[in-house]
Amino acid sequence: MRIEARENVSWLAKLAAPAVAAIIAMAVCAILILWTGASPVEAYSLLFSGALGSKFAVSETLTRATPLIFTGLAAALAFRAKLWNIGAEGQLYLGACMATWLGTGMFDLPALVMVPLLFLAGALAGGVLLLGPTLLKTKLGVDEVVTTLLLNFIVILFVNWLVFGPWKDPMAMGWPQAAPVIDSAVLGQILSKTRLHWGFAIALFFAILSWVLVRFTSWGYEIRAVGLNQHASRFAGIPVDKVVVRTALISGGLAGFAGVSELCGLRGYLTLDLSPGFGYSGIVVAMLAALHPLGVVLSALFVAVISIGADSMSRSLNISNYISEVATAISLLAVLASMFFSHYKIRWR
Amino acid sequence: MGFFNIMDMSVDQIVLQLTGITKTFGKLVANENISLYLRAGEILALLGENGAGKTTLMNILFGHYVADSGHIEVFGEPLTPGSPNAALTHGVGMVHQHFTLADNMTVLDNITLGTEPLFAIKRGSRAARKKIQSLVDRFGLEVDSKALVKHLSVGERQRVEILKALYRDSRILILDEPTAVLTPQESENLFVTLKLLAEQGLAVIFISHKLKEVIGASDRCCVLRHGRVVFESKTSETSAEKLARAMVGGDIPQTSKVVQEVGPEIFRLQNVSISGQDGTTYLNDIDLSLYQGEILGIAGVAGNGQAHLADLVSGMISPGSGQLFLAGKQLKKITPAAMVAHGVGRIPQDRTTTGLVGDMTIEENMVLENYKQKNYSSFGLLRFNNLRKRALDLIAQFDIRCPGPKATTRQLSGGNMQKLILARVLAENPKIILACQPTWGLDVGAATFVHNQLLAAKKRGAAVLLVSEDLDELLGIADRIHVIYHGRLTPAVSPEATDVSALGLAMSGHADVIAKRLPRSIPKDSQEQAGEVAQ
Numbered sequence: 101m102r103i104e105a106r107e108n109v110s111w112l113a114k115l116a117a118p119a120v121a122a123i124i125a126m127a128v129c130a131i132l133i134l135w136t137g138a139s140p141v142e143a144y145s146l147l148f149s150g151a152l153g154s155k156f157a158v159s160e161t162l163t164r165a166t167p168l169i170f171t172g173l174a175a176a177l178a179f180r181a182k183l184w185n186i187g188a189e190g191q192l193y194l195g196a197c198m199a200t201w202l203g204t205g206m207f208d209l210p211a212l213v214m215v216p217l218l219f220l221a222g223a224l225a226g227g228v229l230l231l232g233p234t235l236l237k238t239k240l241g242v243d244e245v246v247t248t249l250l251l252n253f254i255v256i257l258f259v260n261w262l263v264f265g266p267w268k269d270p271m272a273m274g275w276p277q278a279a280p281v282i283d284s285a286v287l288g289q290i291l292s293k294t295r296l297h298w299g300f301a302i303a304l305f306f307a308i309l310s311w312v313l314v315r316f317t318s319w320g321y322e323i324r325a326v327g328l329n330q331h332a333s334r335f336a337g338i339p340v341d342k343v344v345v346r347t348a349l350i351s352g353g354l355a356g357f358a359g360v361s362e363l364c365g366l367r368g369y370l371t372l373d374l375s376p377g378f379g380y381s382g383i384v385v386a387m388l389a390a391l392h393p394l395g396v397v398l399s400a401l402f403v404a405v406i407s408i409g410a411d412s413m414s415r416s417l418n419i420s421n422y423i424s425e426v427a428t429a430i431s432l433l434a435v436l437a438s439m440f441f442s443h444y445k446i447r448w449r
Numbered sequence: 450m451g452f453f454n455i456m457d458m459s460v461d462q463i464v465l466q467l468t469g470i471t472k473t474f475g476k477l478v479a480n481e482n483i484s485l486y487l488r489a490g491e492i493l494a495l496l497g498e499n500g501a502g503k504t505t506l507m508n509i510l511f512g513h514y515v516a517d518s519g520h521i522e523v524f525g526e527p528l529t530p531g532s533p534n535a536a537l538t539h540g541v542g543m544v545h546q547h548f549t550l551a552d553n554m555t556v557l558d559n560i561t562l563g564t565e566p567l568f569a570i571k572r573g574s575r576a577a578r579k580k581i582q583s584l585v586d587r588f589g590l591e592v593d594s595k596a597l598v599k600h601l602s603v604g605e606r607q608r609v610e611i612l613k614a615l616y617r618d619s620r621i622l623i624l625d626e627p628t629a630v631l632t633p634q635e636s637e638n639l640f641v642t643l644k645l646l647a648e649q650g651l652a653v654i655f656i657s658h659k660l661k662e663v664i665g666a667s668d669r670c671c672v673l674r675h676g677r678v679v680f681e682s683k684t685s686e687t688s689a690e691k692l693a694r695a696m697v698g699g700d701i702p703q704t705s706k707v708v709q710e711v712g713p714e715i716f717r718l719q720n721v722s723i724s725g726q727d728g729t730t731y732l733n734d735i736d737l738s739l740y741q742g743e744i745l746g747i748a749g750v751a752g753n754g755q756a757h758l759a760d761l762v763s764g765m766i767s768p769g770s771g772q773l774f775l776a777g778k779q780l781k782k783i784t785p786a787a788m789v790a791h792g793v794g795r796i797p798q799d800r801t802t803t804g805l806v807g808d809m810t811i812e813e814n815m816v817l818e819n820y821k822q823k824n825y826s827s828f829g830l831l832r833f834n835n836l837r838k839r840a841l842d843l844i845a846q847f848d849i850r851c852p853g854p855k856a857t858t859r860q861l862s863g864g865n866m867q868k869l870i871l872a873r874v875l876a877e878n879p880k881i882i883l884a885c886q887p888t889w890g891l892d893v894g895a896a897t898f899v900h901n902q903l904l905a906a907k908k909r910g911a912a913v914l915l916v917s918e919d920l921d922e923l924l925g926i927a928d929r930i931h932v933i934y935h936g937r938l939t940p941a942v943s944p945e946a947t948d949v950s951a952l953g954l955a956m957s958g959h960a961d962v963i964a965k966r967l968p969r970s971i972p973k974d975s976q977e978q979a980g981e982v983a984q
Binding site: 316317318319321324325328329331332333334335336337338339 | 763764765784785786788789795797802803804805806807808809813817818820821826829830831833
């Protein structure tokens with residue numbers, strides 16, 4: 101067999117590829133559902149009605165998509181510059197720590213000042229956390245995959261210490277959690293009687309802003325050039341290290357946003373289950389979106405639909421909700437394969 | 450032991466016959482109805498410009514591609530299409546342009562690699578050594594079989610490749626651009642070897658685009674153009690002129706070098722040395738002056754320090770010791786951006802990895818060095834309208850063949866990539882132009898275009914530093930030529946005062962012979978050419 105590049109891939113084919121991939125992923129998951137003895141048709145109809153079937157279901161899906169958009173953007177921008185930021189999980193938690201530190205009564209300001217301030221502080225914390233591994237990469241050539249990944253555990257253990265120790269809320273009946281943020285730090289609901297908060301709107305805004313950054317600005321031009329050909333960029337006089345560091349601050353900042361948004365919009369207080377791996381899922385979201393900032397919104401919604409829908413499906417059919425993670429993983433593999441096949445073909449001889 | 454006897458083969462027997470080979474890639478016809486034959490004991494030169502279909506044809510012969518139609522016979526037996534082993538087992542050996550040797554193994558191991566059982570207790574049996582020695586003796590392929598390949602010169606490595614093919618009982622030997630990496634003297638040695646091989650009944654095809662060596666070394670030649678055989682003749686019955694016309698398909702474009710008064714010194718390297726971390730010296734106490742309105746050539750075999758010299762002038766590396774002066778002022782900060790800001794236009798050796806970002810568009814690549822200028826970005830936003838306008842202007846001015854300014858540069862041919870880089874550099878009216886191998890891999894038309902652009906830049910007063918391994922290029926357009934050998938520069942000579950063989954000797958370390966005069970000590974094999982040059 102031989103792999104040959106396709107010439108002139110049409111837009112239709114590029115758009116059709118992820119759709120075909122999603123169908124293939126669903127078909128593969130159907131086999132797993134059959135294996136458990138349930139009907140795939142019933143399972144999928146429960147999945148979609150659970151995620152999209154009512155106003156409440158939709159609001160839950162959008163709520164789940166919010167942190168995924170932030171961490172997806174964080175991964176997408178960093179990966180564009182070939183900076184492999186695997187540390188969004190830690191950056192998210194550190195952002196939430198910052199919001200807890202500043203937002204639980206240290207001072208009080210009107211909400212319109214307080215909330216942006218917390219977002220800014222959270223972004224700074226996330227950005228600075230990624231700065232260390234990035235400087236180690238640019239100055240000493242230390243592999244950032246290892247350092248950012250391991251920093252996640254350090255940060256989570258740090259949060260562990262905080263919520264069991266100095267920040268433990270005496271009013272929480274012994275649960276390991278920090279004090280709730282004060283009222284002026286709370287992100288309000290978009291829809292009443294749902295959990296959907298303004299964090300979602302902020303996530304959309306930053307998705308558009310990230311797209312503008314990548315597509316229209318000289319910073320985005322530098323990020324793309326450095327990511328696509330670092331050697332040629334350096335030769336042309338683009339300050340490669342500066343671009344990578346700047347991208348790290350933006351990427352870490354977006355992941356920090358995710359932590360602030362979850363804390364101030366959804367939970368209200370810092371716990372160890374603030375994020376069930378949103379930082380890692382963000383990598384999947386970014387890859388599904390082919391690193392396109394607007395695509396990140398769509399793929400975050402896709403992942404949110406599957407995970408919210410699978411929760412409701414598993415309750416009704418007694419199938420483990422791990423099926424949602426299997427479905428997400430298979431979708432990612434299928435999308436990567438379909439993107440490959442939309443650009444290459446295999447000739448059998 | 451399957452050691453054949455070459456003498457068994459009658460000379461003039463047709464050993465290789467390709468009939469009606471056609472191969473298309475999408476709309477591109479790479480080979481169209483090509484028929485070729487090869488007799489035992491003859492040297493066939495296969496000529497053609499880049500993209501003429503030479504490589505495709507050889508890939509079909511070696512089973513890497515399957516032809517759409519046509520068939521191949523070796524020694525009267527049909528060759529299974531698409532099987533890389535078929536050609537080898539039928540006795541067809543290939544010496545690639547880029548050698549396929551393991552650097553950290555000995556010559557003996559490299560030659561026998563793959564011919565011995567995987568779990569043999571001892572490598573390099575006595576029989577193997579004996580066979581290699583007999584090949585060495587018979588064909589004058591002198592090389593130390595115990596030496597590690599990484600310690601060999603390029604010429605010696607090529608001999609190992611040839612031995613490797615002969616050890617596998619090849620009776621047909623194909624060499625792809627064998628002289629591309631050799632000095633003129635090494636090339637002469639190679640052709641002596643090829644003649645010996647042919648005299649003993651082997652059949653040889655060598656692929657080339659250099660007319661002189663084709664005329665000098667082949668018995669028959671065959672010219673490919675646009676995938677077709679356009680010319681075939683006995684070499685003795687044709688001329689370089691006829692072959693060139695057949696290759697290009699018409700008149701050969703001319704460059705017109707003008708001798709002009711040079712201006713003041715614009716750029717100088719003073720006592721510049723560069724060493725690697727392991728202590729290897731790349732540049733050794735270099736002094737170099739570049740004047741306005743001249744083309745200064747740097748000749749040398751790859752790996753003698755010219756890459757570091759080019760990196761230095763590009764701003765990619767700083768000198769370990771020594772100074773750089775630009776218009777009399779010492780340069781303190783040596784970075785790519787600083788060099789661009791000082792008016793140094795840089796044409797890198799490697800177009801795809803250094804010159805362009807292949808997945809970005811033509812208009813984006815056009816401003817890779819100056820996107821920060823007010824004209825191209827304001828308030829942090831790229832001014833795409835101005836980018837497009839510049840791209841369209843330069844595409845027209847430099848005749849870049851492309852689907853449009855929004856096409857990615859990956860889609861362009863090598864010649865058009867080079868035109869894009871030239872356009873980007875020359876549009877800024879640089880005072881100094883560094884051109885590294887600017888015509889490498891280009892066809893005659895594109896190469897002439899590049900030469901004329903450099904000559905035009907010189908005419909308006911730019912100083913051009915031309916680093917090249919192509920001596921004809923240097924002799925053709927340079928005003929002065931340095932030779933670089935082991936990190937040192939010879940004194941500059943004018944092209945009129947030197948010639949290919951003198952430069953070739955200097956390139957292999959005989960710095961005293963760069964000028965056209967009879968040297969005292971020259972290697973035996975080059976006495977003949979050097980002798981022609983009367984003092």
